[in-house]
Amino acid sequence: MRVHHLNCGCMCPIGGAWFDGRSRGATASLxxxxxxxxxxxGLVLVDTGFGTGDVRRPDRLSGLFRRMNNIKLQRRYTALGEVERLGFDARDVRHIVLTHLDFxxxxxxxDFPHATVHLMADELHSAEHARGFVARRRYRQTQWAATTNWRPYAATGENWMGFPAVRDLEGLPSDILLVPLAGHTAGHAGVAVHTDGRWLLHAGDAYFFHGEIHGPDRTCPPGMRAYQDLMNVDKDARLENQQRLRALANAPDAGITIFCSHDAGELHILGGQPAEDLVSATS
Ligand SMILES: [Zn+2]
Incomplete structure (x- = not known):
């Protein structure tokens, strides 16, 4: 299986290094x-970032998060834009595996209404029954109103690298696994992909900053720490999963590469794209 690393969004919150630990200016680059x-x-997309619908109608997103995260909506930073840049068509995307349903x-x-969408059942339930100030702003039903082919999964499965209830997915090769990593949301999961003799683990928003798991002790800039506290639904579960991820990331023989959704440095390393291209929407 060939795996492409895509950038499907740019967020530039005020606070710079206070958020991302690396920016020199006033804004961070996520x-x-x-x-x-x-x-x-067929083609399998893992997470979808922002869509062309968000670019056309920014009010699909909550004003609060649009401002707080200083989201730069551009078509080239959407999954469809990235799929087309690689020479494919939207209809070539047959499956989507989601870490969670945040905006x-x-x-x-x-942008991919014909795809089958795989995710944890708890996540779909939480999103469809969103209650409370944060939940109603993080889950935006207009983003998935056209989706009909849901494949929700209960948290049952086998042990995999220390994580319980890991399972393969209907209609997909067993080289793609859903790994429950609750905490950020109730049905949050990672997605593991076996390619070129090792595992890639997309950990979604289980952590936000590489220093949280890539090193013996957790480090995280204060702004990002506060944002995660605002967003998590179960802090204990989140930190426990981070601890497991840290142990795995620091085991030299584990044969696994772990990365998260929003760290630009990780995408720069894994995707081979120059960091300035990843964040040029900020300029
Ligand atoms: Zn996120």
Whole structure:
């Protein structure tokens, strides 16, 4: 299977390094790291970032998060824009596997209405029954109103690298696994992909800053720490999963590469795109 690393969003919150630990200016540079997998079952998209519907109608997103995250909506930073840049068509995307349904991960769903969408059942339920100030602003039903082919999964499965309830997905090769990583949301999950003799684990928003898991001790800039506290529904579960991810990331023989959704440095390393291209929407 060939795996492409995509950038399907740019967010530039005021605070600079206070958020991303690296920017020198007043604004931070965060990406929406998605995967496009060329598999025997057709193209598989892992997360969808923002969509062309968000670019056309920014009011699909909540004003609060648009301002707080200083979201730069541009077509080239959508999953469809990235799929077309690679020479494919929207209809070539047969499956989408979601880490969760937050606005910065589900925006592209409306660009691929024919795809089968795999996710944890708890996540779909939470999003469809969103209550409370944050929940109603993070989950935006207009982003997935056209989606009919849902494949929700209960949290049952096998142990995989220390994580329970891991499972393969209907109609997809067993080289693609859904790995429950609750905490950021109730039905949050990672997506593991076996390629070139090792595992890639897209950890979604289980962590936001590489220093949280890539090193012996957790480090995280204060702004990003506060944002995660605002967004998580179960902080204990989130930190426990981070601890497991950290142990795995620091085990030299584990044969796994772990990355998250929003760290631009990780996408720069794995995607091979110059960091300035990843964040040029900021200029
Ligand atoms: Zn996110």
């Amino acid at each position: 990406v929406c790291h998605c995967l496009l997998i060329e598999s025997e079952a 910065d991960h589900a925006g592209g769903l409306s």
